[in-house]
Every structure is written in C-alpha cells, then in structure tokens.
Amino acid sequence: MLNILNLIRWRNLLMIALVQILIKYALFEPFGVTITLNGFGFSLLVLSTICIAAAGNIINDIYDVETDKVNKPNMVIIGKTISEKTANYLFIIFNFLGVGIGYYLSHMVGKSGFFALFVVISALLYVYASYLKQILLVGNIVISLLVALSILIVGLFELLPVITPENQETQLTFFKILLDYAVFAFIINLVRELAKDIEDIDGDYKAGMNTLPIAIGRERATKILFTLTLLPILAVVYYMLTYLYKQQLALVYFLVFIIAPLIYTSIKSFNAETKKEFHHISSMLKLVMLFGMLSLVLYKYILIT
Numbered sequence: 542m543l544n545i546l547n548l549i550r551w552r553n554l555l556m557i558a559l560v561q562i563l564i565k566y567a568l569f570e571p572f573g574v575t576i577t578l579n580g581f582g583f584s585l586l587v588l589s590t591i592c593i594a595a596a597g598n599i600i601n602d603i604y605d606v607e608t609d610k611v612n613k614p615n616m617v618i619i620g621k622t623i624s625e626k627t628a629n630y631l632f633i634i635f636n637f638l639g640v641g642i643g644y645y646l647s648h649m650v651g652k653s654g655f656f657a658l659f660v661v662i663s664a665l666l667y668v669y670a671s672y673l674k675q676i677l678l679v680g681n682i683v684i685s686l687l688v689a690l691s692i693l694i695v696g697l698f699e700l701l702p703v704i705t706p707e708n709q710e711t712q713l714t715f716f717k718i719l720l721d722y723a724v725f726a727f728i729i730n731l732v733r734e735l736a737k738d739i740e741d742i743d744g745d746y747k748a749g750m751n752t753l754p755i756a757i758g759r760e761r762a763t764k765i766l767f768t769l770t771l772l773p774i775l776a777v778v779y780y781m782l783t784y785l786y787k788q789q790l791a792l793v794y795f796l797v798f799i800i801a802p803l804i805y806t807s808i809k810s811f812n813a814e815t816k817k818e819f820h821h822i823s824s825m826l827k828l829v830m831l832f833g834m835l836s837l838v839l840y841k842y843i844l845i846t
Contacts, residue, residue, distance in 0.1 A: 544622040548602060549595035557594055557691050558587050563837040564695045571841040574715055577650050577702040585646050586698055590691055592639030597666030599632040604670045611744030636663050650702045662687060675750045681734040688730045689723035725833055728776060732769045733826040739763060740819035763813060770807035788843045798832040
C-alpha cells in the first residue's frame with residue numbers, strides 16, 4: 542500500500558485537496574457566497590481531481606523509468622516494488638474513477654458540458670507524459686496550466702452554475718481572486734519545472750529529451766531560472782501594493798512566508814551549480830506554493846476589515 546501511495550505522489554494529492562478545501566471553506570463560505578455544491582458534491586469534485594492527478598502521476602512514472610534510474614535511482618518504484626503491468630492497471634482505474642465522477646458531477650450541477658474538462662485534463666496528462674514533456678518548454682507550460690486549472694475548477698463548479706444578474710458582481714469578484722491564485726500557481730510551477738529540468742539534465746539527456754537546459758546548456762538555463770524567479774516576487778509585490786496595502790496582517794504574512802522565501806530562492810538560483818542545490822530550489826518553490834495557498838485563510842480578516 543505504501544508503494545502505491547508513493548507512486549501516486551500522495552503528498553502532492555493532499556496539497557491539491559487542501560487548496561480546494563480552503564477555497565470552499567476559507568474563501569467562499571465565510572462570506573455567504575452563492576455556491577452550487579453541497580458537502581457531498583464538493584467531495585466528489587475533490588475526489589475526481591485527485592484521481593485524475595494520481596493517474597497522471599502514474600503514467601508519468603511509467604514513461605520516466607529510464608530517466609529516473611539516472612536522476613533518482615533510489616526513488617524508482619515501477620519495475621522494483623510495483624510491476625509496469627500493475628501500474629498500467631492503476632492508471633486505468635484512477636482515470637476511470639476520476640472521469641466517471643466528473644461525468645456524474647457535471648450532470649448533477651446541470652452543466653453537462655463541464656464533463657469535457659475532465660476528459661481534456663486526463664488526456665493532456667497522458668500526452669504530457671508520453672510526448673509533450675520532451676518538447677522544449679511545451680511540457681512545462683502545459684503541466685503548469687493544469688496546476689492552475691486545479692484551482693479554477695472549484696470556481697467553475699461552485700460559482701458559475703448559480704450566477705444570476707443579481708449576484709453576478711459578487712460571483713465574478715470571487716472568481717477573480719481565484720484567477721489571481723491560479724496565475725500565482727502557474728508562475729511558481731513554471732519556475733519549479735525549470736529548476737527540476739536543470740536538476741534532471743543527465744537522465745533527460747540520456748532519454749533524448751529536449752528540455753531547456755539541454756537545448757541551451759545548464760549555465761544559460763540557470764541564468765533564465767534566476768530571471769524567472771524575479772517574476773513571482775514582482776507579481777506578489779504588485780498584488781500586495783494593489784490589494785493589501787491597508788491590511789497589516791496580510792502584509793506581514795506575505796512578506797514573511799512568500800516574499801522572503803522567494804528572495805532567498807532567487808539568491809540561491811543565481812549561483813546554483815549542483816544537483817543538490819537545484820533540488821533545494823525546487824523544494825523551496827513547493828513550500829512557497831503551499832504558503833501562498835494557505836493565505837486563503839486570511840481573506841475573512843482581509844475582506845471584513
């Protein structure tokens with residue numbers, strides 16, 4: 542069981558579920574926003590999302606066996622503790638569950654067209670693992686968009702089906718907050734993808750992939766990584782100055798838990814050379830992502846005062 546949990550990247554799935562729960566219970570419900578899903582319906586949305594994400598993690602590992610033998614030999618699961626045949630079965634099961642629940646949920650909220658989202662996400666995760674990740678930057682952008690979509694999908698299911706002329710302004714205001722967080726997640730994940738590509742350059746080169754560090758060299762890619770780490774800093778500072786300049790609690794939180802770690806990561810990326818250093822940068826960006834999403838808890842204090 543532990544091997545299966547590691548295969549589906551249970552920590553990452555837990556983070557997805559946590560973010561979606563925070564959106565509903567820390568952002569929407571405290572303000573009495575008109576929402577579509579009851580507890581059961583929302584549980585289905587979370588379950589569908591993490592099932593499809595789990596399937597994506599499995600297929601990614603299946604296609605990454607050879608590169609992982611070079612990049613992280615101690616973490617290879619498929620072919621060691623779980624057979625490729627079993628992994629393929631698990632991929633099919635999780636996909637079937639995720640897309641099937643998505644079909645039921647879409648009809649439940651009276652938006653049958655939303656079902657296409659689950660099909661497209663599932664398909665993109667497969668195409669990413671089997672093909673897109675080998676294409677310069679395309680795979681990085683696609684996977685970062687899918688991370689952002691895991692945030693936006695809550696707004697699509699909770700806010701859009703019950704939008705009316707009377708509540709339109711409120712619904713769109715909260716959807717815009719979600720959009721800001723989705724953009725933040727996209728940028729952080731894109732920077733992290735580049736850090737991981739530099740970290741994994743040896744295995745990726747052996748597998749014939751065309752990542753940015755392979756295409757332009759590790760040194761140039763590191764300079765681009767440093768430049769990209771400045772983007773989230775500028776974006777968050779702009780967000781703070783525009784929306785949070787009167788909110789002392791929010792300012793302190795953003796400065797300590799988001800801006801400071803981002804500046805630290807940027808400094809580290811400037812002179813990073815070893816695999817260990819790039820792994821540390823990747824881990825720091827993941828932590829920043831977590832703290833960024835946890836800031837949703839602050840909104841009941843920000844918007845009330």
